[in-house]
Amino acid sequence: xxxxxxxxxxxxxxxxxxxxxxxxxxxxxxxxxxxxxxxxxxxxxxxxxxxxxxxxxxxxxxxxxxxxxxxxxxxxxxxxxxxxxxxxxxxxxxxxxxxxxxxxxxxxxxxxxxxxxxxxxxxxxxxxxxxxxxxxxxxxxxxxxxxxxxxxxxxxxxxxxxxxxxxxxxxxxxxxxxxxxxxxxxxxxxxxxxxxxxxxxxxxxxxxxxxxxxxxxxxxxxxxxxxxxxxxxxxxxxxxxxxxxxxxxxxxxxxxxxxxxxxxxxxxxxxxxxxxxxxxxxxxxxxxxxxxxxxxxxxxxxxxxxxxxxxxxxxxxxxxxxxxxxxxxxxxxxxxxxxxxxxxxxxxxxxxxxxxxxxxxxxxxxxxxxxxxxxxxxxxxxxxxxxxxxxxxxxxxxxxxxxxxxxxxxxxxxxxxxxxxxxxxxxxxxxxxxxxxxxxxxxxxxxxxxxxxxxxxxxxxxxxxxxxxxxxxxxxxxxxxxxxxxxxxxxxxxxxxxxxxxxxxxxxxxxxxxxxxxxxxxxxxxxxxxxxxxxxxxxxxxxxxxxxxxxxxxxxxxxxxxxxxxxxxxxxxxx
Numbered sequence: 001x002x003x004x005x006x007x008x009x010x011x012x013x014x015x016x017x018x019x020x021x022x023x024x025x026x027x028x029x030x031x032x033x034x035x036x037x038x039x040x041x042x043x044x045x046x047x048x049x050x051x052x053x054x055x056x057x058x059x060x061x062x063x064x065x066x067x068x069x070x071x072x073x074x075x076x077x078x079x080x081x082x083x084x085x086x087x088x089x090x091x092x093x094x095x096x097x098x099x100x101x102x103x104x105x106x107x108x109x110x111x112x113x114x115x116x117x118x119x120x121x122x123x124x125x126x127x128x129x130x131x132x133x134x135x136x137x138x139x140x141x142x143x144x145x146x147x148x149x150x151x152x153x154x155x156x157x158x159x160x161x162x163x164x165x166x167x168x169x170x171x172x173x174x175x176x177x178x179x180x181x182x183x184x185x186x187x188x189x190x191x192x193x194x195x196x197x198x199x200x201x202x203x204x205x206x207x208x209x210x211x212x213x214x215x216x217x218x219x220x221x222x223x224x225x226x227x228x229x230x231x232x233x234x235x236x237x238x239x240x241x242x243x244x245x246x247x248x249x250x251x252x253x254x255x256x257x258x259x260x261x262x263x264x265x266x267x268x269x270x271x272x273x274x275x276x277x278x279x280x281x282x283x284x285x286x287x288x289x290x291x292x293x294x295x296x297x298x299x300x301x302x303x304x305x306x307x308x309x310x311x312x313x314x315x316x317x318x319x320x321x322x323x324x325x326x327x328x329x330x331x332x333x334x335x336x337x338x339x340x341x342x343x344x345x346x347x348x349x350x351x352x353x354x355x356x357x358x359x360x361x362x363x364x365x366x367x368x369x370x371x372x373x374x375x376x377x378x379x380x381x382x383x384x385x386x387x388x389x390x391x392x393x394x395x396x397x398x399x400x401x402x403x404x405x406x407x408x409x410x411x412x413x414x415x416x417x418x419x420x421x422x423x424x425x426x427x428x429x430x431x432x433x434x435x436x437x438x439x440x441x442x443x444x445x446x447x448x449x450x451x452x453x454x455x456x457x458x459x460x461x462x463x464x465x466x467x468x469x470x471x472x473x474x475x476x477x478x479x480x481x482x483x484x485x486x487x488x489x490x491x492x493x494x495x496x497x498x499x500x501x502x503x504x505x506x507x508x509x510x511x512x513x514x515x516x517x518x519x520x521x522x523x524x525x526x527x528x529x530x531x532x533x534x535x536x537x538x539x540x541x542x543x544x545x546x547x548x549x550x551x552x553x554x555x556x557x558x559x560x561x562x563x564x565x566x567x568x569x570x571x572x573x574x575x
Contacts, residue, residue: 024069024072024078024079024080025065025066025069025079026069027066027069027070027073028066028070031064031066031067031069031070032070032073032074035056035067035070035071035074036070036074038055038056038059039052039055039074044074044075044076045353046075046077046352046353047351047352047353047371048353049075049077049082049085049353049354050085050089050333050334050336050350050353051333051334052071052075053071053085053086053089053092053336054297054334054336056071057091057092057093060105061093061105061106062093062094062095062105062106063086063092063093063094063095064095065083065094065095065096068082068083068086068094084355085353085354085355088338088355088356088512089335089336089337089338089356090145090336090337090338091297091336091337092336092337093106106140107137107138107139107140108138108139109138109139109140109158109159109175109180110139110140110141110142110159111131111135111139111140111141111142111156111157111158111159111171111175112141112142112143112144112147112156112157113127113128113131113141113142113143113144113154113155113156113157113166114144114145114146114147114149114153114154114155114156114157115128115143115144115145115502116145116146116147116150116153116259116260116502116506117146117259117260117415117452117456117488117499117502117503118146118150118153118259118260118414118415118488119146119150119153119154119155120154120502121153121415121416121490121494122153122154122165123154124143124153124154127154127156127166127167127168127171128141128143130168131156131168131171134168134172135171135172135175139175144157145257145259145337145339145506145509145510146257146258146259146260146261146506147162147298148256148257148261148262148265148296148298148299149162149164149262149265150259150260150261150262150412150414150420150486150488151262151412151413151414151420151421151422152164152165153165153414153420154166156170156171157298158171158174158175158179158180159180159181160180160181160182160300160301161174161179161180161181161182161183162182162183182300182301182304183301184301184304184305185268185269185270185301185302185305186269186270187269187270187271187272187305187309188270188271188272188273189273189309189312190273190309190312190313190316193271193273193274194273194318198273198274198277198318199273199277199280199318199319201277201281201387201390201391202277202280202281202284202318202319203318203319203323205281205284205285206284206319206323206324206325207323210390212242212284212285212286212287215238215281215285215390216235216238216239216242216285217235217394218235218389218390218393218394219233219234219235219238219386219389219390219394220233220235220236220239220394221235221394221395221398222235222389222393222394222397222398222406222407223394223397223398223406223407224382224385224386224389224397224407225382225407225472226378226379226382227379227381227382227385227409227410227484227485228253228256228342228378228379228380228381228382228484229258229342229379229454229457229483229484229553230553231472231482234378234382234386237366237376237377237378238282238285238286238376240366241286241366241374241375241376242285242286242287244366244367244374245374246287246289247289247290247373248286248287248288248289248373248374248375248376249288249289249290249291249292249369249370249371249373249374249375249376250279250282250283250286250288250290250291250292250328250375250376250377250378251291251292251294251344251347251348251351251365251369251370251375251376251377251378252279252291252292252293252294252377252378252379252380252383253294253342253344253347253377253378253379253380254268254293254294254295254296254299254379254380255294255295255296255335255341255342255347256296256342256380256484257296257338257339257341257342257510258339258342258454258455258456258457258483258484258486259455259456259486259488259503259506260412260414260452260455260456260486260487260488261412261455261484261485261486262412262414262422262486263381263410263411263412263422263484263485264379264380264381265296265299265302266412266421266422267380267381267384267410267422268299268302268306268380269301269302269305271384272305272306272309273309274384274387275380275383275384276309276310276313277318277386277387278382278383278384278385278386278387279291279293279378279383280318280327280328281386281387281390282376282378282383282386283327283328283376284325286376288328288376289328289329290328290329290330290331291328291329291330291331292331292333292351292370293306293310293330293331293332293333294333294335294341294347294350294351295332295333295334295335296335297334297335297336297337298337303332303334306332307332310330310332313327313330314327314330333350333351335350336350338350338356338510338512339506339510339554340356340357340358340510340511340512340552340554341356343356343358343552343553343554344365344377345358345359345361345365345369345552346358346359346512346552347377348365348369348370348375348377351370352370352371355512356512357512357514358512358514358551358552358554360551365377379484381410385397385408400426400427401426401427401428401471402426402427402428402429402430402433402469403428403429403430403469404428404469405426405427405428405469405471405474406427406428407426407427408424408425408426408427409424409425409426409427409429409470409471409482409485410422410423410424410485411423411424411425411434411438411470411485411486411487412484412485412486412487413434413435413438413439413487413489414486414487414488414489415451415487415488415489415490415491416442416443416446416448416489416490416491416493416494417435417439417440417441417442417443417489418439418440418441418442418443418444419438419439419440420439421439423438423439425437425438427470427471428469428470428471428474429469429470430466430467430468430469430470431448431451431453431461431465431466431467431468431470431487431489432448432466432467434470434487435448435466435489439489442489442491443491446491446492446493447463447491447492448463448466448489448490448491449462449463449490449491449492449494449496450462450463450490450494450496450499450568450569451463451466451487451488451489451490452480452486452487452488452490452499452561453470453475453480453481453482453483453485453487454475454480454481454482454483454484454485454486454487455483455484455486455488456503456506456507456561457481457483457553457554457557457558457560458475458480458481458482458483458486458557458560459475459478459479459480459481459560459561459563459564460480460490460496460499460500460561460564460565460568460569461475461478461479461480461564461568462496462568462569464568465478465568470482470485470487478564478568479560479563479564479567479568480560480564481560495572496564496565496568496569496572497529497565497569497572497573499561499565500529500561500562500564500565501526501529501530503561504522504525504526504529504558504561504562505526507522507525507526507554507558508522508523508525508526510554511523511554511555511558512554514551515549515550515551515555516549517545517546517548517549517550517555518546518550518551518552518554518555518558521542521545521546521550521555521558521559522546522555522558524542525539525542525543525546525558525559525562528542529562533573534566534573536566536573539562539566540566542559543559543562543563546558546559547559
């Protein structure tokens with residue numbers, strides 16, 4: 001058979017040849033001039049795309065497509081590449097032109113009401129129902145995923161001003177009074193931290209009084225594990241990355257988006273330099289050239305404070321330059337509202353200015369991480385613990401546990417307890433002991449019914465299992481896990497079924513969409529859980545597919561809560 005050549009559309013080729021500008025939206029000169037005046041004279045950096053988007057969003061309240069086109073031109077990127085990043089993150093609102101090309105600005109003020117489980121239990125739905133009519137059209141009221149203040153539920157955020165135990169009245173007062181800015185943190189500053197002995201350990205290390213090997217051995221002997229959720233041994237991680245070829249980088253995760261978790265914010269607001277000293281100790285021991293700190297966008301006061309303290313650290317390094325060690329470059333990066341960026345490789349993608357899509361493994365980030373270099377990835381709390389463990393010794397830390405477990409854990413406790421908050425307690429403490437000894441017991445009129453030991457991902461367990469030690473590897477036989485130690489306590493006034501529905505809605509909204517088992521699975525599971533009667537065989541099949549085939553921990557852990565309800569709370573499925 002003779003081969004037929006394709007027909008060439010010569011007219012189309014001629015039009016393309018004569019086109020005077022790249023395909024896509026034309027860049028208006030006035031928009032380009034405005035944007036370039038905001039961006040300044042520094043040359044564009046591809047990894048700062050999200051920071052540039054924040055700059056536009058902060059000034060205009062939205063991301064008009066005209067400004068996205070101008071940004072793409074300035075960065076020499078395709079408009080599609082800029083648009084896909086801008087549309088991925090919850091805190092960016094891409095706004096297309098309206099009729100006749102007019103961009104309608106958003107309402108002058110936005111009030112976000114947290115709909116996380118702890119806030120829902122405390123009355124967030126009533127706030128969402130009543131506030132729009134009371135505040136009027138000039139104020140936009142939106143539901144928000146967990147904002148990391150579960151100890152103060154319910155929480156409403158008036159622009160950047162967070163209201164604890166929010167009510168219709170307190171929100172109305174804040175709006176009328178113009179209370180829209182984030183509250184400053186009362187923290188231990190650089191001078192106060194140094195005068196109390198801070199950074200002395202770092203100076204000892206750099207001065208040769210301690211070796212990198214001794215630090216790593218101390219963490220290994222102490223049994224310190226990563227406290228962001230995965231629990232990988234910290235000392236082993238340092239050793240693995242240290243063995244990789246230079247240059248080595250470090251990425252620090254303060255994007256604690258797990259519903260029920262707020263411990264990182266709590267400590268950062270109070271003692272930032274203890275964390276920074278742990279960070280610099282890790283950088284020194286591993287041989288890191290640059291450190292990227294990734295902070296939740298929901299913590300604006302922490303961001304302003306941390307930026308100022310980092311500047312002090314750069315201006316007056318705690319170790320003199322002549323000591324033979326140069327402090328690594330320190331960059332603070334701002335998240336944009338994506339739970340998935342708590343996953344280490346998704347966070348690295350976001351730091352590089354991309355969508356937060358988890359990477360396939362191998363290779364692991366310890367080998368090929370940030371910008372293709374070996375990367376030490378750590379959670380805030382893990383680094384916060386380093387100084388005290390090294391100063392007091394591995395034996396001291398290991399001896400703190402209960403019920404055969406080792407170490408200390410910071411538990412974020414919320415829900416129906418009398419005194420919620422961050423509780424520094426022995427690893428292996430039971431839920432019953434934690435509530436009675438550290439939380440003042442249950443609230444009046446409430447009895448322990450159930451609890452989530454590890455936030456949304458960690459499943460939900462009945463009161464009958466309240467004497468199981470809370471630690472790594474102890475809860476898996478019952479369908480749960482400790483994760484980031486975000487403990488949400490339910491009473492007889494709550495239902496595990498309702499908690500599962502809340503959690504699955506969260507996972508549905510936060511799935512990055514990269515893989516079908518998670519993207520379609522969380523949406524299907526959420527729809528199935530809303531039904532009065534659950535289709536148990538279908539849910540079991542869906543759970544198995546999500547666990548086996550999802551790329552990252554979001555899809556793999558999302559079924560935990562519904563599986564736990566089926567396993568431990570069958571009475572609710574028939575009532």
